[in-house]
Amino acid sequence: MMIQYDIVIVGGGPAGLAAAVAAKESGCDSILILERDNELGGILNQCIHNGFGLHTFKEELTGPEYADRFIRQVTDLQIEYKLNTMVMDISPERVVTAMNRDDGMFLIEAKAVILAMGCRERPRGALNIPGYRPAGIFSAGTAQRLVNIEGYMPGKEVVILGSGDIGLIMARRMTLEGAKVKLVAELMPYSGGLKRNIVQCLDDFDIPLKLSHTVVDIEGKEHITAVTIAQVDENRRPIKGTEERYTCDCLLLSCGLIPENELSTSAGVELSRVTGGPVVNESLETNIKGVFACGNVLHVHDLVDYVSEEAKKAGQTAAKFVRGEIAENGGKVITLHAESGVRYTVPATLDPERMDDLLTVRFRVGDVYKDAFVSVYFDNERVQHKKKRIIAPGEMEQVILQKKQLASCPDLKTITLKIEAQ
Amino acid sequence: METRELICIGCPMGCRMTVDLDGEKVVSVSGYTCPRGKAYAEKEVTNPRRIVTSTVKVISGARERVSCKTAEDIPKDKIAEVMAEINRACVEAPVIIGEVLITNVAGTGVDVIATANVR
Numbered sequence A: 001m002m003i004q005y006d007i008v009i010v011g012g013g014p015a016g017l018a019a020a021v022a023a024k025e026s027g028c029d030s031i032l033i034l035e036r037d038n039e040l041g042g043i044l045n046q047c048i049h050n051g052f053g054l055h056t057f058k059e060e061l062t063g064p065e066y067a068d069r070f071i072r073q074v075t076d077l078q079i080e081y082k083l084n085t086m087v088m089d090i091s092p093e094r095v096v097t098a099m100n101r102d103d104g105m106f107l108i109e110a111k112a113v114i115l116a117m118g119c120r121e122r123p124r125g126a127l128n129i130p131g132y133r134p135a136g137i138f139s140a141g142t143a144q145r146l147v148n149i150e151g152y153m154p155g156k157e158v159v160i161l162g163s164g165d166i167g168l169i170m171a172r173r174m175t176l177e178g179a180k181v182k183l184v185a186e187l188m189p190y191s192g193g194l195k196r197n198i199v200q201c202l203d204d205f206d207i208p209l210k211l212s213h214t215v216v217d218i219e220g221k222e223h224i225t226a227v228t229i230a231q232v233d234e235n236r237r238p239i240k241g242t243e244e245r246y247t248c249d250c251l252l253l254s255c256g257l258i259p260e261n262e263l264s265t266s267a268g269v270e271l272s273r274v275t276g277g278p279v280v281n282e283s284l285e286t287n288i289k290g291v292f293a294c295g296n297v298l299h300v301h302d303l304v305d306y307v308s309e310e311a312k313k314a315g316q317t318a319a320k321f322v323r324g325e326i327a328e329n330g331g332k333v334i335t336l337h338a339e340s341g342v343r344y345t346v347p348a349t350l351d352p353e354r355m356d357d358l359l360t361v362r363f364r365v366g367d368v369y370k371d372a373f374v375s376v377y378f379d380n381e382r383v384q385h386k387k388k389r390i391i392a393p394g395e396m397e398q399v400i401l402q403k404k405q406l407a408s409c410p411d412l413k414t415i416t417l418k419i420e421a422q
Numbered sequence B: 001m002e003t004r005e006l007i008c009i010g011c012p013m014g015c016r017m018t019v020d021l022d023g024e025k026v027v028s029v030s031g032y033t034c035p036r037g038k039a040y041a042e043k044e045v046t047n048p049r050r051i052v053t054s055t056v057k058v059i060s061g062a063r064e065r066v067s068c069k070t071a072e073d074i075p076k077d078k079i080a081e082v083m084a085e086i087n088r089a090c091v092e093a094p095v096i097i098g099e100v101l102i103t104n105v106a107g108t109g110v111d112v113i114a115t116a117n118v119r
Helices: A014-025 A042-046 A063-076 A140-150 A165-176 A195-205 A262-266 A304-322 A403-407 B035-046 B076-088
Strands: A002-010 A031-034 A050-052 A080-082 A086-090 A095-100 A104-115 A119-121 A137-139 A157-161 A180-186 A209-211 A213-219 A226-231 A244-247 A250-253 A257-259 A291-293 A334-339 A342-346 A358-365 A369-378 A381-391 A397-402 A414-420 B002-007 B016-022 B025-030 B053-059 B065-070 B090-092 B100-102 B112-114
Touching: A002 A014, A002 A095, A002 A304, A014 A031, A014 A042, A014 A063, A014 A104, A014 A304, A042 A063, A042 A140, A050 A063, A063 A304, A086 A104, A086 A262, A104 A304, A119 A140, A137 A140, A140 A165, A140 A250, A140 B065, A157 A165, A157 A213, A165 A180, A165 A195, A165 A250, A180 A213, A195 B002, A291 A304, A304 A358, A342 A414, A358 A414, A369 A397, A381 A397, A397 A403, B002 B035, B016 B035, B025 B035, B053 B076, B076 B112
Parallel strands: A002 A031, A002 A104, A031 A080, A104 A291, A137 A250, A157 A180, A157 A250, A180 A209, A334 A414, B053 B090
Antiparallel strands: A086 A095, A095 A104, A119 A257, A213 A226, A226 A244, A334 A342, A342 A358, A358 A397, A369 A381, A369 A414, B002 B016, B016 B025, B053 B065, B065 B112, B100 B112
C-alpha cells in the first residue's frame, strides 16, 4: 500500500507543528504529521515551567500552553496527523516507511519531507563515569517526565551532574516537590544552561553550582547511595585531594543533547560533525533534494521560539518546493565559514538567488566571551561588527544577512563568522 | 547608595542589569533591553515575585497529573505555602486549559490555573 502526500513531517513537537502550520498557510493542502507519542506537542508537554513564547506570542507561557497554541492551529487548519506512529525509514526518493497499531506497516510517497525529530539526552554510557551501575541514575529529562507527567519522585536526596537547562529546571522542580538537591556539578568552567535558569532555579533555592567539577565515583550496588565529586584541571582531569563525598539516592544527568538523526542517515542526509544535525542550505534543505530539517534535529536550540521560527521557514520552503517554485540547487553557492570561537553556522551554505530578503544565520560559540565583537566577513572584507556584553556557549547567537548586500558582491565565495576582541 | 547586579529572568536573553538603590528607593536601572527588564529589576530589589508551576493530581483522567501555574506571580517568600496547597489539591477529569484549580492560593489573591487539557 502506497499513500501519497505533498509534505510528510516526521515529528509532532514544536518544530513539526510550526512547520505544518506554515506549509498549510503557504497553500499546501496535503500534509501529514507522524508522531510516535500518544499526543502532539513533543517535549513541551513535560516542560511545565514558564518562560516560553515571549518572542512568538509576546506573553510568558508554560510548555504545555505553548504547545496547545500550535496544536489548536493544526486542528483548526485541519492538518492531518497520526499518533503512536513510528517512522522506520526514509529513503532518498522520499518514501517514508512507518507503522502503528491501526494501520500496520505502511509506505508514504512524499514530494517533500520535513525532518523534525528533535533530540535526545546524552546517556550515562556516553559519559564515562566510573563506579557501580545501580538504580537511581536518570537523565534529567527522564526525571522530568516521571515527576511532571507520571507523578513519581525519582529520589529525595539529589545530586545533578551537568548544568544544562533541563538539569537546572529539575533542580528547582525536585526542590519544590520536597527533595534536597545537594549540588549541581559542571565539568566545564562555565554553565551549559541559560543564565536566567541559574538565577531562578539555583540561586533562588541556595543550591550550589560547582563549576569545573565532575562525578568520579558512584556507590551503591542495588540503589545509588553516594557519589564522589572532584574538581577537574584545565584538561578536565580530576585533581587528587579535591574529592568530596555526597550521600544521595538519585543522580540526574544533564550533560548535553544530541540531535536524533538515525532516520536522516538512512535517507543519505549529510550530517555536521559539530552539531550532529544535517548540513543545510539557506532553504533549510539537506543534501537530499526535497528533504528539509528544522528544530532540535537540525541543531540544539535553547529557545523554543527560535525553533518555531526556523520550522516556519522550513514549512514555507517545503511548500514552495512542492509547487516547483524554488530554483534547483546548483546555482551559485556561497559557503558560510565558522572560525575564531564560532563553532558552526546554520545554514552552512547559501544561494543568493534562493535566499529571502533577510536570512537569519544561527550559531554557537565554544567559550565565554565578554565585551567581544561578532564579526561577519564577505571574503576578506568585514561587513558586520557588533559588540556584545556577553557571548556564551549555552546561548545561541544570530546574525542577519541581507540579500541586497549580497547582490552587490557578485564574486563573493565565502562568508566568515568570527568572534573578535576588537 | 547601594548598587546591585541582577540578571533578568524575564526571558532567555538574561540581560545583566545594574540597579542603584537609595535605601528602599530605586534610583536608576541600566543594562535592560526591554521595559519588562526594567520592571523586573525594580520589583526584584523591592518586592521579589515568581510564577510557580507544578502539577495537580487528576482523578479518573487519561493522565495522572495536570500541569498548573499561578495565574500571576506571587511573593517569593510564599512559594513553599503555595506548593503545599497545590500538593493537597486534586481535580476531577476532564480538565480544560486555563481552568481555575485553586482560588486565592495561600491567601495571595492569585489563582492556580491548569496549563494543559486532560480528558
